[in-house]
Amino acid sequence: MTSRPEELLPEGGMGVEVVPVSGELNVGPQHPGAGHMRILVKLNGDIIEDVDLDVGYVHRSVEKLCENRNYIHLIPLVERPAILDSIHMNLGYILAVEKILGVQAPERAQYLRSFSAEVNRIASHLYGLGILTVFLGHSTGFMWGFGDREVWVEILQALTGARVTNSYIIPGGVRRDLGGAIIEMTNKALDYTERKLKDWKSMVLNNPVIRARLENVGVMSRENAVRWGAVGPNLRGSGVYYDVRKMEPYAAYDKLDFEIPVYKEGDGFARTLVRFEEIEQSMKMIRQILKEIPEGPILTDRFLNQIPPTRRKKWLEEQRRVVFPGYYASFRPPKGEATSMVEAGRGELLYYVISDGSAHPYRVRMITPSYRLIYVFKELVKGSRYADLVSIYGSLDYFPPEADR
Amino acid sequence: MSQFSQQPPSQQPPSQQPPSQQPPSQQKAERIIDKLLAEIKSTFNLNVKAESERRGYVELNDPSILLKLGEFLKEKGLDHLKSITGIDYPDQKKLAIVYHLSSYENPDLASLILIVKTYVPYEAPEIDSVYSIWPSSWTFERETYEMLGITFRGHPDLRLMFLPEDFEGVFPLRKSFKVRQEGLFIDKQA
Numbered sequence: 001m002t003s004r005p006e007e008l009l010p011e012g013g014m015g016v017e018v019v020p021v022s023g024e025l026n027v028g029p030q031h032p033g034a035g036h037m038r039i040l041v042k043l044n045g046d047i048i049e050d051v052d053l054d055v056g057y058v059h060r061s062v063e064k065l066c067e068n069r070n071y072i073h074l075i076p077l078v079e080r081p082a083i084l085d086s087i088h089m090n091l092g093y094i095l096a097v098e099k100i101l102g103v104q105a106p107e108r109a110q111y112l113r114s115f116s117a118e119v120n121r122i123a124s125h126l127y128g129l130g131i132l133t134v135f136l137g138h139s140t141g142f143m144w145g146f147g148d149r150e151v152w153v154e155i156l157q158a159l160t161g162a163r164v165t166n167s168y169i170i171p172g173g174v175r176r177d178l179g180g181a182i183i184e185m186t187n188k189a190l191d192y193t194e195r196k197l198k199d200w201k202s203m204v205l206n207n208p209v210i211r212a213r214l215e216n217v218g219v220m221s222r223e224n225a226v227r228w229g230a231v232g233p234n235l236r237g238s239g240v241y242y243d244v245r246k247m248e249p250y251a252a253y254d255k256l257d258f259e260i261p262v263y264k265e266g267d268g269f270a271r272t273l274v275r276f277e278e279i280e281q282s283m284k285m286i287r288q289i290l291k292e293i294p295e296g297p298i299l300t301d302r303f304l305n306q307i308p309p310t311r312r313k314k315w316l317e318e319q320r321r322v323v324f325p326g327y328y329a330s331f332r333p334p335k336g337e338a339t340s341m342v343e344a345g346r347g348e349l350l351y352y353v354i355s356d357g358s359a360h361p362y363r364v365r366m367i368t369p370s371y372r373l374i375y376v377f378k379e380l381v382k383g384s385r386y387a388d389l390v391s392i393y394g395s396l397d398y399f400p401p402e403a404d405r
Numbered sequence: 406m407s408q409f410s411q412q413p414p415s416q417q418p419p420s421q422q423p424p425s426q427q428p429p430s431q432q433k434a435e436r437i438i439d440k441l442l443a444e445i446k447s448t449f450n451l452n453v454k455a456e457s458e459r460r461g462y463v464e465l466n467d468p469s470i471l472l473k474l475g476e477f478l479k480e481k482g483l484d485h486l487k488s489i490t491g492i493d494y495p496d497q498k499k500l501a502i503v504y505h506l507s508s509y510e511n512p513d514l515a516s517l518i519l520i521v522k523t524y525v526p527y528e529a530p531e532i533d534s535v536y537s538i539w540p541s542s543w544t545f546e547r548e549t550y551e552m553l554g555i556t557f558r559g560h561p562d563l564r565l566m567f568l569p570e571d572f573e574g575v576f577p578l579r580k581s582f583k584v585r586q587e588g589l590f591i592d593k594q595a
Contacts (some may be wrong), residue, residue: 055566055567063552235509247512339505339520350487372541375541
């Protein structure tokens with residue numbers, strides 16, 4: 001080694017010779033920015049020319065397994081792909097099954113479904129914001145996202161008995177009732193999150209580094225969002241007013257008063273803002289639900305009457321929990337098919353369930369929002385800089401297990 | 406409904422009723438879905454059925470006009486392809502392909518789903534790709550190809566997606582592919 005490096009370098013060490021390099025780069029599947037997905041990036045210098053997404057590392061073949069299990073056994077299976085958004089996965093499936101069975105949940109259960117769904121949406125969005133910020137090197141946002149999510153997960157635990165994979169929604173109603181302790185917890189969580197969102201605004205949303213990495217990065221025009229089939233906050237960040245809760249209201253959404261945040265910029269920052277404002281809207285809805293939730297049963301009478309009276313008294317009246325009627329074990333719904341939609345945390349979730357009259361579904365089709373994102377992501381990153389790959393990936397809130405199913 | 410969905414009439418002649426039999430203007434409280442289905446029926450002479458004001462079924466016995474129908478529907482404002490589903494019917498030796506269509510931009514159409522069903526036989530499981538009409542079909546068609554072995558003519562990148570390489574030629578979502586199940590044992594309480 002020489003002590004005078006300028007002798008080795010051309011032009012006295014000051015000039016840098018730029019050699020255009022093109023080639024392929026493997027991102028993932030272990031990279032924290034890829035997470036269970038390999039992204040084959042074709043680069044020309046710093047510009048991404050094309051990507052090939054190698055998905056399937058967390059494929060669980062949910063659709064095939066659905067054909068081999070009883071309807072009620074599928075609840076823990078279908079919510080597995082998105083454990084942090086499991087209420088929605090559960091709800092969409094149950095809506096389809098209820099349509100085939102021809103039952104409808106009572107009023108209070110509908111409100112409880114909306115309540116748990118909105119609590120889950122907040123938790124899911126905070127998770128997404130946490131992941132996005134750590135992609136951008138903002139560790140505080142990561143810690144906050146996961147810390148603030150915790151209060152909402154605790155509410156779900158108090159309500160359903162599980163932090164994630166709650167299996168809370170059952171055909172004809174919900175599994176447990178809302179009690180005074182949970183209402184108190186929720187009020188505390190609402191106040192806490194309201195305070196914290198102010199910190200989020202000053203530390204994350206108005207952070208010049210975050211804005212520089214998100215603004216005008218990964219711009220998806222309105223036309224492209226429609227053509228590529230984006231859904232959820234990503235679609236609304238591109239200026240399309242589309243939300244299943246408004247288009248086809250389920251649970252108690254037709255009685256709730258809320259707005260759909262829409263931004264027309266279409267960049268990563270707009271998508272983040274949509275998520276952020278959805279948290280505020282969800283909190284508004286939760287307040288309204290706590291105020292307006294009607295009294296009444298949490299399971300439809302058709303199933304309630306099948307529970308033996310002693311068990312009904314012990315569990316339902318004293319503990320406010322549903323004990324499963326025997327009918328659930330292997331019921332055979334009539335022949336038919338149903339398509340259901342819910343607005344999950346990441347967007348529209350579609351179930352298409354076909355019954356042939358046996359105890360197992362003939363076919364279950366599950367189109368998750370992240371599944372639709374595979375094509376959106378592939379098209380969106382073309383032409384952007386390599387350094388923006390993780391920023392775009394994070395701003396789309398892609399969740400690989402949900403895409404692979 | 407069950408008859409319509411489960412036991413598709415194999416070669417029923419399409420009904421020959423003139424479409425002008427019931428002019429839309431004379432119907433009371435006309436639903437959007439009825440209007441849309443009537444237009445499809447009059448243009449393509451297909452079996453249509455409205456299950457509710459939010460769900461409509463179209464049965465396409467001749468898959469060769471799929472692209473024409475697709476372009477027609479896209480022009481009507483159905484720009485949101487929600488899903489493509491392949492279903493195996495081994496007893497009838499055919500595969501069903503189901504398209505769920507809706508709209509992003511048109512608020513009237515956005516609240517309904519049009520379900521188009523078509524069938525391909527086992528001997529020639531091939532159908533035209535709708536990628537040129539709805540590019541978002543890219544993922545759906547690729548998955549249906551690998552899971553059920555239906556070839557979509559004109560798809561730009563028809564390869565395995567989720568499955569590993571050794572699944573080439575094995576179609577897991579066909580009914581002939583059996584999943585080994587473990588028995589369920591429940592201890593009886595004394």
